[in-house]
Amino acid sequence: MLSDMSIATAGWDPVHRPNGERQSADVVNLGYVINVIEDPQERQEVLRKAWDLCSRVLTVAAQVEFAAPDKVQAVHGDGILTSRGTFQKYYNQYELRDLLQTVLETDALSAAPGVFYIFKDEEAKQQFVANKYHRRLTVPQRRMSEVLFEQNKDVLEPFMVALTQYGRIPGPEELAESTAIEERFGSLIKAYRLVQKVTDEEPWKQIAQRRTEDLLVYLALARFRRRPPIVKLPLTIQRDIKSFLGSYPAACEKADELLFLAGNAKAIDAACQRSTVGQLIDNALTVHESALDSLEPLLRIYEGCARALVGNIEGANLIKLHRFSGKVSYIAYPEFEKDPCPAIQLRVKVSLRSLNIDVFDYSEWPNPPLLFRKDEFLPAEHPQKVLFGKLSKQMARAGVLPQPDARFSRSQWVDFLQASGYVMKGHKLSSSADTSRANRPQS
Numbered sequence: 001m002l003s004d005m006s007i008a009t010a011g012w013d014p015v016h017r018p019n020g021e022r023q024s025a026d027v028v029n030l031g032y033v034i035n036v037i038e039d040p041q042e043r044q045e046v047l048r049k050a051w052d053l054c055s056r057v058l059t060v061a062a063q064v065e066f067a068a069p070d071k072v073q074a075v076h077g078d079g080i081l082t083s084r085g086t087f088q089k090y091y092n093q094y095e096l097r098d099l100l101q102t103v104l105e106t107d108a109l110s111a112a113p114g115v116f117y118i119f120k121d122e123e124a125k126q127q128f129v130a131n132k133y134h135r136r137l138t139v140p141q142r143r144m145s146e147v148l149f150e151q152n153k154d155v156l157e158p159f160m161v162a163l164t165q166y167g168r169i170p171g172p173e174e175l176a177e178s179t180a181i182e183e184r185f186g187s188l189i190k191a192y193r194l195v196q197k198v199t200d201e202e203p204w205k206q207i208a209q210r211r212t213e214d215l216l217v218y219l220a221l222a223r224f225r226r227r228p229p230i231v232k233l234p235l236t237i238q239r240d241i242k243s244f245l246g247s248y249p250a251a252c253e254k255a256d257e258l259l260f261l262a263g264n265a266k267a268i269d270a271a272c273q274r275s276t277v278g279q280l281i282d283n284a285l286t287v288h289e290s291a292l293d294s295l296e297p298l299l300r301i302y303e304g305c306a307r308a309l310v311g312n313i314e315g316a317n318l319i320k321l322h323r324f325s326g327k328v329s330y331i332a333y334p335e336f337e338k339d340p341c342p343a344i345q346l347r348v349k350v351s352l353r354s355l356n357i358d359v360f361d362y363s364e365w366p367n368p369p370l371l372f373r374k375d376e377f378l379p380a381e382h383p384q385k386v387l388f389g390k391l392s393k394q395m396a397r398a399g400v401l402p403q404p405d406a407r408f409s410r411s412q413w414v415d416f417l418q419a420s421g422y423v424m425k426g427h428k429l430s431s432s433a434d435t436s437r438a439n440r441p442q443s
Contacts (some may be wrong), residue, residue, distance in 0.1 A: 028054035034099075035062040038077055038087045044103045051104050056121045060100060064114035065090045066359035093310055094355045107225040110311035113348075113357070126222070127234045133217040133300070135210055135293045139164045140203035149198050155180045159188075160195055163204070166236070167211030168243040174236060212244040213297045219255035220262075220297075221304045227252060262302045263352075269323040271298045278321075279376040281404045284329075286320040288336075288377040303328055306350040310357055313348050318377060326353040333371055337384065340391055340427045341413060343368040367409040372402045391427045398422060398429055 002009040012020035030050045034043045051058055073080035079089030091099070093113060100108040100116055108116040109129070119125030139160050142149070149156055155177040162170040169188050172178045178188065185191040196204070215237075219227070230238055230248040245251035261267045272280060277294045278287035287295065292303065303319060306328035316330035332346040345368070347360040362368040372395075375388035395401035400420050402408060408416065417423060423432050 022053065024053050024055060026054070026056040027059065028057075029059045029061075031059070031061045032063065034060070035079075035089045035091065036087055038079070040078065043099075047100065047103045051118070051120075054120055056119065056124055058104075058118040058120070059111070059115070060096075060108075060118065061115045062096055063088060063090050064096070065092050066113070066357075066361075093357050097309075109225070110308055112311040112314065115311060122228055122232045123234045125225075126228065126232070126237060129222060129225075130215075130218045130234075130237055133214050133221070133304070135214055137164050137207055137210060140199045140207075142198045143200055144198050146194065146198045149194060152184055155184065156191065156195065159191060160199075163192070163195065164207055166240070167208045168239070171235065171239055174239075208244070211240065213300075215240050215244055215251070216255050216258060217297050217300045217304060219251055220259040220301045221308060223252075223256065223259055224305075224308055258298055258301055261298055262305060263326070265324045265326065267298065268302055268321070271296055271302075272321060272323050275299065277379050279373060279404055283324060284320050284322045286318055286331075286377060288379070288382070289317050289319060290382055291377065291379040292319060294379045305352050306330075309352075309355060310348065310350050313346070315346065316348065318371075325351075327351050336371070336374065340374075340424055341370040341372055341408075341410075342374075343370055343410060367411050369407050370410060370413055372406070372408075373404060376404070387427055391429065394429045400429070 008025075010021040010023060010025070011017055012022045028050050030047070034046060037043045037046060047060070050060075073082065075081075076087055077089075079087055082088050091114065093110065096114065097108045097110065097116060100118060104118055106118060106120075107125070108118050109125070111117050117128070119128070158177050159170075159175065159181060162175045166174065169192055170178070175181075175188075181188055181191045185194070218237075230241070233241075241248055241251050245254065272278075272285035275285055275287075275295060277291040278285045285299075292300065295303070299321060302321060310330070313330040313332070315332040315334060317333055317336050318331040320329035320331060322328065327349055329347055329349045331344060331348075333342040334345050335342040344362050346362065349358045349360070351357075373392050375385050375392050378385040378388065392401060398420070400417065400422060418432065421432050422429050424430075
């Protein structure tokens with residue numbers, strides 16, 4: 001598949017591809033290998049050999065505990081024997097990360113449950129981590145026509161895109177049009193003054209504020225992996241620090257304040273209560289994944305601590321920030337967009353205090369719990385918030401809108417609606433009497 005995508009690739013396996021090449025590469029993938037090796041020393045040796053072959057990043061995937069079969073298996077060494085008589089070891093997330101960091105003597109970044117990235121290129125690692133917390137923003141619209149702008153929009157429009165991306169005047173290496181702009185205007189600063197003249201000032205201030213917050217979130221979470229000296233950071237991040245926070249020590253100090261505050265239950269509770277997005281209940285604030293960027297930096301760091309441990313949970317579209325217990329839950333509702341009352345499929349709860357990860361799989365449940373009030377989880381700009389909100393208001397007027405913490409299975413919900421005289425048609429509530437009349441054959 002990779003070859004078909006014109007990516008230069010080679011693979012080796014002692015059984016299935018013994019004649020494959022083992023050669024150095026930017027990226028080396030060790031996928032589901034160490035979990036089938038019985039000897040712990042041999043596992044470590046395989047990790048070291050793979051690490052020696054990569055020049056930029058090593059990816060390691062292994063089986064995790066919640067993927068283990070439910071039936072009792074024969075214990076063998078530190079793993080089990082499968083029904084086929086082969087060895088299999090199931091790791092927990094923290095155990096696997098500890099193994100990788102101990103053997104390779106560097107940081108292992110969680111990509112997903114059982115999947116880690118280990119970077120050999122420090123700049124690439126820092127840029128990868130920073131990009132995760134860099135929000136996408138819309139370029140401010142021009143509010144007036146300006147002859148000079150129109151004459152030079154071939155370079156000024158890309159300049160505005162760069163201003164939005166970085167929240168500051170870009171460096172020469174960050175904008176291909178830098179030389180042309182300097183030739184026409186004398187400097188990027190003078191060009192920026194023209195941009196300010198034809199646009200409103202407030203959007204640029206908001207962009208700079210958001211970029212400052214993104215930088216603080218990145219620096220706070222980077223402490224888990226031992227922050228490198230500033231000269232090891234990508235030049236773009238160095239420029240960000242100087243522009244938004246003055247100096248690296250001052251930036252790290254502010255980031256540390258936020259990181260330590262994320263361990264304070266009272267601070268988290270207060271931040272949840274201040275939030276302008278999400279559904280707030282007694283013990284948690286729950287938001288849709290699209291609303292994460294709208295949270296204040298403290299809550300983004302709180303969630304980021306959990307993501308640093310577990311990685312990305314495929315299909316999880318709701319994030320529950322527990323206000324007092326130091327836990328974050330990732331919840332998957334596959335039909336969130338289409339079903340007015342979608343059923344839960346998966347819930348992964350991460351404890352920041354014990355580093356435990358609990359997985360609850362509802363995919364085989366004949367009657368899983370349903371979700372209501374979908375609009376409350378979405379940010380204001382979400383395209384379906386209005387549609388979902390109309391349904392919630394309609395249900396409230398009919399007296400059938402469940403409380404935020406109510407639990408209805410699908411069969412319970414259908415019975416409740418029927419008893420109340422209603423049926424659901426898409427994202428609209430209808431009287432069952434009206435439906436019966438509409439379906440009655442005409443005489």
